[in-house]
Amino acid sequence: MPKKTFEDAMTQLEKIVQELEAGDLPLEKALKRFEEGVRLSKFCFDKLEETEKKITLLSSDASGNVSEAPFDDGRQEQEEDE
Amino acid sequence: MPKKTFEDAMTQLEKIVQELEAGDLPLEKALKRFEEGVRLSKFCFDKLEETEKKITLLSSDASGNVSEAPFDDGRQEQEEDE
Amino acid sequence: MPKKTFEDAMTQLEKIVQELEAGDLPLEKALKRFEEGVRLSKFCFDKLEETEKKITLLSSDASGNVSEAPFDDGRQEQEEDE
Amino acid sequence: MPKKTFEDAMTQLEKIVQELEAGDLPLEKALKRFEEGVRLSKFCFDKLEETEKKITLLSSDASGNVSEAPFDDGRQEQEEDE
Amino acid sequence: MPKKTFEDAMTQLEKIVQELEAGDLPLEKALKRFEEGVRLSKFCFDKLEETEKKITLLSSDASGNVSEAPFDDGRQEQEEDE
Amino acid sequence: MPKKTFEDAMTQLEKIVQELEAGDLPLEKALKRFEEGVRLSKFCFDKLEETEKKITLLSSDASGNVSEAPFDDGRQEQEEDE
C-alpha cells in the first residue's frame, strides 16, 4: 500500500463529507464513513503537526559522505520580527 | 445468520407499521407483529444511541483528545475494507 | 397438537352459539357444546387478558422504558422465526 | 352398558304415556309402566337439574371467576375429542 | 310358580261367582269355591290397595318431590331391565 | 271311610222319607229308619249351620276386616289345590 498522503486524505475526507451530505447512506455505512472521516481528519491534523521546524545544511565531502549540520540563519529571525 | 442491520430493521418496522395500520391481522399475528415492531423500534433506537455514543467518542478524539484504542479500531476496519 | 389460536377459538365459539341457537340438539350434545363454548370463551377471555397485559408491557417498552428481559425474549423468538 | 341419555329417556317416557293413554293394559303392567314412567321423568328432571347446576357453575367461570379444576377438566376433555 | 296376577284372580273370581250362582254345586264344594272366591277377592282388594298406595307414592314423586331412595331403586331396576 | 257329605245325607234322608211314606216297613225297621232320618236331618242341619257360620266369617273377611288366620288357611288350601 503506498503511503497515504495528506492530499489523498483530504480528497477522501471531502468525498465523505459530500456523501454524508447527500444523506442516502444506510446507517451502518454512514457510521463507517463517519469513522473513516474522523480518522482521516485526525490523519490530516497529525500530518500538519508531525513535522519539526528544523533547517539542516547538507554537505558532502570529496568521498561522498554526507554530513548534516544545523543551519544558522540569523537573518531569518530578524525578518520574522519585522 | 448475518447481523441485522439498522436499515433492515427500519424496513421491517415500516412493513409492520403498514400491516398493523391495514388492521386486518388476526389477534395473535397482530400481537406478534406489534411485539416485533416494538423490538425493532427498540433495536433501532439502541442502534442510534450506540452510534451517537460512538460519534461523541470519535468527535472528542478528533478534537485532539487522543485515545488510541478507538482510532486504531477504526483504522483496522478501514484497512480491511481496502 | 398445534396450538389453538384465538381466531380458531372464536370461530368455534361462533359455530357452537349458532348450533345452540338453531335449537335442535339433544340435551347431552347441547350440554357438551355449551361446556365447550364456555371453555372456548374462557380461553378467548384469557387470551385477550393476556394479550392486553403483554401490550401494556410492550407499550411501556416502546415508550422508552427499557426492561432488558422482555426484550431479550423477544429477540430470541424473532431469531427462531427466521 | 352405554349411559342412558336424556333423549332416550324422553322417548321411552313418551311411549309409556301413549301406552297408558291407550288404557288397555292389565293392572300390573300398567303399574309397572307407570313406575317406569315416573322413574324416567325423575331421571329427566334430575338430568335437567344437574345440567342447570352446571350452567350456573360454568357461567360463573366464564365471567372471570377462575376455578382451575373445572376448567382443566374441560380442557382435557376437549383434547380427548380432538 | 308364576306369581298370580290381579287379572287372573279377577277371572277366577268371576268364574266362581258363576258356579255358585248356578247353584248346583254340592255344599262342600260350594263352600270351598266360596272360600276361594273370598280369598281371591281379598287378594284383588289388597292388590288394588297396594297399587293405589304405590301410585300415590309414585305420583308424588313424579310431581317433583324428590326422594332419593326410590329414585335410586328405580334406576337400578331400570338398568336391570335393559 | 270317606267323609259323609251333606248331599249324601240329604239323599239318604229323602230315601228314608220315601220308605216311611210307603208305610210297609215293620215297626222296628220303620223306627230304625226314622231314627236314621232324624240323625241325618240333624247332620244336615248341623252342616248347614256350620257352613253358614263359615260364610259369615269369610264374608266379613272379604269385606275388608282382615283376620289373618282364616285367610292364611284359605291361601294354604288354595295353594294345595293348585
Place this chain on the structure above:
Amino acid sequence: MALVDRNIYSVSELTEKIKSLLEKNYPFIWINGEISNFRVPASGHYYFTLKDDAAQIGAVMFRGQNKRLQFMPEDGMSVTGYGRITVYSPRGAYQMILEYLEPSGIGALQAAFEQLKAKLSEEGLFDETHKKPLPVLPRRVCLITSASGAVAHDIIRVIHRRFPNMPIEIIPVNVQGEWAVDDILAAIELLNSRRDADMAILARGGGSLEDLWPFNSEKMARAIFASEIPIVSAVGHETDYTIADFVADLRAPTPSVAAELAVPVKTELLERTSRLKRQLISDFSGFLNYERRYIRQLNDRLVHPKKKLDDLRLRLDDYCERLHGAFQRAVNRQKERLNWRTDRLCSNSPRILIKSRRDRLSQLNHQLMAAAASHVYTRTLRLKALNGKLHALSPAAVLDRGYSISRRFSDQAILRDASRIPIGEWLEVVLSKGKLTCRVEGKEENAQEDV
C-alpha cells in the same frame, strides 16, 4: 471575376485574422535591432521603434517590465529583446511587446540557447505530461541554492511564514561559475538518494545571461528531468528564462514565489481540515437526527392492537351471552317437553283402572256372598221340608194313642211272643212320652191274647 467567388473580409475580420496569425506564429521571440524614436509618456511605459537596414517595427515595454531593466535605452542603441508580437487593431498597426531587453553583443550564446531549447523541446522534456505534481503538503523541502546568498534566507522566511514547522534541508551549491553545474547535478543526485524531502527548490538570484548560463546546461536539464522528486525552479528575475525553468516541474518567477508555491499556508490547511471535520460531524448528526425522527414517527404509528382487543372483547361478550341464552332456552324447552309428558303420565296413572276394577270386584264380591247365602238357604228349605215329612211319618205316632212298644233291652228287638222272653229279661218299653226300663216277672203264653 464572379461575385460569388469573392472572399470579402471586413477590415475588422481581416485585422483579427492577422492578429491571431501573428500572435500564434510569433509567441515569444528574440529580436535584434536599433532603438529609435524612444519616448516615455506619463504612464511610464517605454515606446520606441526597432529598425535595421531594411525594416522597422514598433515596440513597447510596459512599466512593470522596464523597471527591472538594468540600463536605460536610448536612440541609436543596438539591443536584443525578448517578447511577443501583437496587433493594435484600432490603428492596424503591429508591434512588439517586450518583456526583456538587453544591449546586443551576446548573440552567440543566444543561438546556442535556442538550439538546445528546440532540441529538448522536441525530445519532450518540457511536456506538461512529464511534470510531476508538487505535494500539497511537503514533508520536507529541499533547497538547492547558495547557502550564503539572500535567496536562501528569502525562501526560508517565506516557507516558515506560511508553515512554521516545515523542515527544510539546504544543499549548498555554487550557482555560478565553473563548478555550478557539477554542484547542482550532485545536489539533485543527493536529493534523490536521500529522499528526505519530497520536493526541491532550485534557486538563484538575478544576474547577467552569462551568470545564469549554468542553468542552460543540457546535463542539468536532463538531471532535473530525471529527478523523481519534483523540482521548482526559481532562477534569476521574473524575466529570466533558462532551460532549467522549462524543464522544471514548476517555474517560479522569483525565489519567494517558489517558496509560496512549494509550501501551503498551514493555518489555511488547519482551518480547512477543521471545517471538513465540523461538517462531517454536523452532517452525520443531521443524518442521525433525521433517522431518529423517522423512527419516532414509525414508533408513533406502531398502532398497538388495543382497539382490536376491544372489538374482540365485545364480540366475545356477545357470544357468551348468546351461548348462555341459547343453552338456557334449550334446557327450558326440554323442561317443557318433560313437564308435558310427566303431566300426561300422571293424569293417565293406573288410578282410573283401580276404580273400575274395584267396582267390578265389589260387585263380584257381592254376587259371591249372595250366591253363597242362596246356596245355603235353598238347602235349608229343602232340609226343613224333608225333616217335616220325616217327623210326620214317625212310627212313634201310635204311642200317642196309648200304645207302647216293648223291646228287649239287649238287642232292641221288638217283642211279639211272650214265650220267647225268659223271666228276668230286661225290657225297654217305649211310651208316647219317654221310656221305661222293665224286668220280666212273669208271663202268659197265649199267642192270640198276647198282642
